[in-house]
Amino acid sequence: MVSSIVLYLIRRSINAVITIVLLLALVFILLHTIIRSPEGLARVICGNPHCSNSAIALIIKQNGLTNPLWVQFFSYINQVFHGNLGIDTFYRGRPELSVIEAFLPITLELVVTGSALGILIGIFTGSIAASNRNRAQDYGIKAVYLTAWSAPVFLVGFVLQLIFAYWLKLLPAHGIANAFLTPPKVLTGAPLIDALIDGKWVYAYSVAQHLVLPAFALAVASFGITTRLTRASMIDALDRDYVKLAYMKGLSKRTVVWGTAFRNAVIPIITLIALTFAFSVGGAVIIEDVFSYYGMGYFTVQAIYNSDYPAILAFVLIIGLAVIIANLVADLLYAVADPRVRLT
Amino acid sequence: MRRPIQATVTTEVATGTVAAGKGKTTTGGWRFYLGFFMKDKPAFGGLIIVAVFVIWGALEGLMQLLSLWFPHGRLFGHPYSWALIPSNPFVLNFSPSYKLQPPSLAHFPSFLFGTNVDGQSILARLMYATPHDLAAPIVVVGSALLIGMFLGTAAGYFGGWTDEVIMRLTDAFLALPALILAIAVGVLLGGGFTSVLVALMIVWWPTYARFFRAQALTIRERGYVESSKLSGSSSLKILIKHIIPNSIDPIIAYVTLDFGTVILFLAALAFIGVGLSLYPEWGSESNFGLDYFPTFWWWSIVPGIIIGVVVIGFTLVGDRLQDLISGRMTY
Amino acid sequence: MADSDDSDIVDIEGLTITYRTVYGNLVSLNSVDFKVKRGESVSIVGESGSGKSTLGLAIVRLLAPNASYSSGRIMLDGHDVTKLSNRQVSLLRGTTAFMIFQDPLNTLNPVKRVDVQMLEAIRSRLKQEGQPFNEESAYKEAVDRLNDVRMPDADSIITRYPHQLSGGQIQRVVIAMGLLMRPKLMIADEPTSALDVTVQAQVLELLRDLQRNYQMSIIFITHDINVAHSISERMVVMYAGEVIEASPTESLVKNGLHPYSQALIASIPTISKSEGKLTAIAGSPPDMISPPNGCRFHPRCPHVMQVCTVQSPRTTVKDGSEVRCFLYG
Ligand SMILES: Nc1ncnc2c1ncn2[C@@H]1O[C@H](COP(=O)(O)OP(=O)(O)OP(=O)(O)O)[C@@H](O)[C@H]1O
Numbered sequence A: 001m002v003s004s005i006v007l008y009l010i011r012r013s014i015n016a017v018i019t020i021v022l023l024l025a026l027v028f029i030l031l032h033t034i035i036r037s038p039e040g041l042a043r044v045i046c047g048n049p050h051c052s053n054s055a056i057a058l059i060i061k062q063n064g065l066t067n068p069l070w071v072q073f074f075s076y077i078n079q080v081f082h083g084n085l086g087i088d089t090f091y092r093g094r095p096e097l098s099v100i101e102a103f104l105p106i107t108l109e110l111v112v113t114g115s116a117l118g119i120l121i122g123i124f125t126g127s128i129a130a131s132n133r134n135r136a137q138d139y140g141i142k143a144v145y146l147t148a149w150s151a152p153v154f155l156v157g158f159v160l161q162l163i164f165a166y167w168l169k170l171l172p173a174h175g176i177a178n179a180f181l182t183p184p185k186v187l188t189g190a191p192l193i194d195a196l197i198d199g200k201w202v203y204a205y206s207v208a209q210h211l212v213l214p215a216f217a218l219a220v221a222s223f224g225i226t227t228r229l230t231r232a233s234m235i236d237a238l239d240r241d242y243v244k245l246a247y248m249k250g251l252s253k254r255t256v257v258w259g260t261a262f263r264n265a266v267i268p269i270i271t272l273i274a275l276t277f278a279f280s281v282g283g284a285v286i287i288e289d290v291f292s293y294y295g296m297g298y299f300t301v302q303a304i305y306n307s308d309y310p311a312i313l314a315f316v317l318i319i320g321l322a323v324i325i326a327n328l329v330a331d332l333l334y335a336v337a338d339p340r341v342r343l344t
Numbered sequence B: 001m002r003r004p005i006q007a008t009v010t011t012e013v014a015t016g017t018v019a020a021g022k023g024k025t026t027t028g029g030w031r032f033y034l035g036f037f038m039k040d041k042p043a044f045g046g047l048i049i050v051a052v053f054v055i056w057g058a059l060e061g062l063m064q065l066l067s068l069w070f071p072h073g074r075l076f077g078h079p080y081s082w083a084l085i086p087s088n089p090f091v092l093n094f095s096p097s098y099k100l101q102p103p104s105l106a107h108f109p110s111f112l113f114g115t116n117v118d119g120q121s122i123l124a125r126l127m128y129a130t131p132h133d134l135a136a137p138i139v140v141v142g143s144a145l146l147i148g149m150f151l152g153t154a155a156g157y158f159g160g161w162t163d164e165v166i167m168r169l170t171d172a173f174l175a176l177p178a179l180i181l182a183i184a185v186g187v188l189l190g191g192g193f194t195s196v197l198v199a200l201m202i203v204w205w206p207t208y209a210r211f212f213r214a215q216a217l218t219i220r221e222r223g224y225v226e227s228s229k230l231s232g233s234s235s236l237k238i239l240i241k242h243i244i245p246n247s248i249d250p251i252i253a254y255v256t257l258d259f260g261t262v263i264l265f266l267a268a269l270a271f272i273g274v275g276l277s278l279y280p281e282w283g284s285e286s287n288f289g290l291d292y293f294p295t296f297w298w299w300s301i302v303p304g305i306i307i308g309v310v311v312i313g314f315t316l317v318g319d320r321l322q323d324l325i326s327g328r329m330t331y
Numbered sequence C: 001m002a003d004s005d006d007s008d009i010v011d012i013e014g015l016t017i018t019y020r021t022v023y024g025n026l027v028s029l030n031s032v033d034f035k036v037k038r039g040e041s042v043s044i045v046g047e048s049g050s051g052k053s054t055l056g057l058a059i060v061r062l063l064a065p066n067a068s069y070s071s072g073r074i075m076l077d078g079h080d081v082t083k084l085s086n087r088q089v090s091l092l093r094g095t096t097a098f099m100i101f102q103d104p105l106n107t108l109n110p111v112k113r114v115d116v117q118m119l120e121a122i123r124s125r126l127k128q129e130g131q132p133f134n135e136e137s138a139y140k141e142a143v144d145r146l147n148d149v150r151m152p153d154a155d156s157i158i159t160r161y162p163h164q165l166s167g168g169q170i171q172r173v174v175i176a177m178g179l180l181m182r183p184k185l186m187i188a189d190e191p192t193s194a195l196d197v198t199v200q201a202q203v204l205e206l207l208r209d210l211q212r213n214y215q216m217s218i219i220f221i222t223h224d225i226n227v228a229h230s231i232s233e234r235m236v237v238m239y240a241g242e243v244i245e246a247s248p249t250e251s252l253v254k255n256g257l258h259p260y261s262q263a264l265i266a267s268i269p270t271i272s273k274s275e276g277k278l279t280a281i282a283g284s285p286p287d288m289i290s291p292p293n294g295c296r297f298h299p300r301c302p303h304v305m306q307v308c309t310v311q312s313p314r315t316t317v318k319d320g321s322e323v324r325c326f327l328y329g
């Protein structure tokens, strides 16, 4: 029993590794399509626009930039595994990884909060809609999720800002925390978690306040997807004979809906978690722009405006890795939830 | 009264199925579909939104082409490209009575959605931008269908290593957030509408490849291919001949929903500044208003609402089509 | 519910059930009358789509959400099922009537072990009876029932997940689960059609013995006249959502009254000889959304008369059989 779940996970991990290598190849190909000459690449690695010619020549030699592409590819992979993603030209000379270290946790905190919120609410409303199919609750929920699903993310952001920040003046519209407060010691890089660990309650409160609106804006989109899928998955489960059999045992509707149907319907939803996470990372790029939330997405938008290609590619790589890991976690949960996967 | 039990399948009475609607009742024809949409008010509303959007997008697209071919041609005294639009979407007018005006009935219908900092009518700019939002879904979804059908069918048909390679590639693409990948490719290609289209085409095909692979596998399992081998015709040809009719129903609903998604992606890319040019885009219009928000809120909000309305139209229609496919449970 | 001991366990009158579909309303049962006495075994036969499952599901009120009870009443053990609240119906389900559904492979909850699912049934029954639940004795009862349905190796089967069981094993588990509820009426919707022939025979034998030992009533839904003949005392023939004949099994098989019943009986030897599935009766089944006027069978009936095409025949009683045909009045 244990061995088959282990086998399943090994299979999944091998797939993940293959996916990572493909991802690296993709990024590598993109980089080399844009910058073709070894000098250009050396300039990127140097990071200083005023790099001297001799320095460039040295870099070309050190990095083997004149080698055949496949040799370069392997040394690229090697470098990536040693944490070297190239040098960020915009943040002058700061190694890519440290830039990412500074910005990534901020975005992850936002994305995880937002998508978790959206997924949890979505699962609940989707189930309610399905178990009241073609009744008022269903139509009401459907109207809400279709709207949530169709609204562009930035519109949601603007509307939330307008209502809660400018009209009701309940919450701040911009930034991560009140700029006049002293920030906590950096441990994880995620502002809320750091503030809590450091015991800076006022700062933590300020971060939480700033987090509400952008997280909510992200939640709206994942709420739309989750509700839609949960509803479909629940309807499918509710039509199955095992649900009728549960009713035949004299169980109440509540027990049947949540104990039998939901337990089965949740299995396909697990896959959705990774998907929603990926989707929310995309949304975060826009939301961070709207809310001046200085995370990874904001960093990307800056990189776009500065045509900072290596930074963009580093971002793609990191996000790709995060999503692949999220997928692995989903696979694990999947195996736990479904005995048909666990025991074969 | 004990009788021997002889349970034999051969004495089954029933062979035919009583038509569950699907049988002899008419299901085809535009009358049926129109009636089917009319029965669901929101879906009918969606159909109207989509119709208005498609007709306007096509018409204005045609006018812009005409304008390209006949730069000096005039209609109602204006160049073709904005002859059907309330006012010139590019003209600058910094007079205080034109700059940053809120939505109003003044200069009807020019100020209906307000004006921007250059004194341009937002309505005019949004109307001018429509052809892109119509062309993008057609090109992107169309190419995704073709690429997906090619790769998916090949994977399902050849199996083995071909399948393995194609599916791993598909997984790699699916592992990345589509928007992020589209941003990277769009920026690297150097901007402009074409590079945005190419970027979207590159990220869009994997779902379709998966779908067509599954189709090819079921059709192989049903044994059409084996029997066609006996009759001597090429099995790949037979496979494709069976895949297309079997895929039309499920794919139509999905494609309709996907049209909306492409429009959202286009807007998102434009919003963060990928592929911008002088040509207005719904998403970038919204972003330009960011610095003037919230005082001049309409500049950001109105384009967002228009995008939302169009996407909702596609969503409602696609949702209703899915009802039709999933069959009898709905009415 | 001792108050209704001498009444029929099922008494349906004028039941009409409509499905709303994309293509229009589908009248799946059209003013159906149907009775089952206590301890009696009745089988319902008819072509696919004639409304057999709908009738069974209506009795336990588990119709699909797009179905509506248009008219008529369903008395189950003295209660009108169409009028009860959800809670009241859940008290009738299981202990009064238990239904085995058509497709055995999807009948068990795939994510729960068999023992968990069986204990759930016992717990629910005890709750309805107002008695305390004891895990150990419940477990023993579950294994006993599995032995009752002649499940080999019950002790190990009970600890498995459904996907680790065969179709025949699942069907036995479901029947055992039904027995755990101690129902007065068992509705079996083609419990054997998905099983292979030898298993079919065993399950049928089993059901027949159980009915005798437990004094249950049985409604047996089937395509197969042979099966119906061997298991039931009375047969009800359905066509296009209507009951067209209800007779004691012997008399129906010897001389069925309705032209459709006659055609069914006549088709049996022909089919078994040629060993193939043939369309038993000339013509195709009717379109249920716009069924033929008059007698629904008239487009395929060899005895069709002028009146049959315009008027719908009423049920008449002849020699202890109820029949719906103008040939008999
Ligand atoms: N949920 C539903 N929605 C719409 N129509 C339905 C639904 N369920 C059944 N029907 C239709 O109602 C009619 C009766 O169906 P029912 O399942 O009762 O037939 P049946 O006699 O049990 O057939 P079978 O032998 O195939 O099981 C058929 O025409 C069927 O297509």
Ligand code: SF4
Residues within 6 Å of the ligand: C258, C259, C260, C295, C296, C297, C298, C301, C302, C303, C304, C305, C308, C313, C324, C325, C326, C327
């Ligand atoms: S009523 Fe008429 S058509 Fe119908 S079965 Fe009897 S004889 Fe045939």
Ligand SMILES: [Mg+2]
Residues within 6 Å of the ligand: C052, C053, C054, C102, C189
């Ligand atoms: Mg049935």
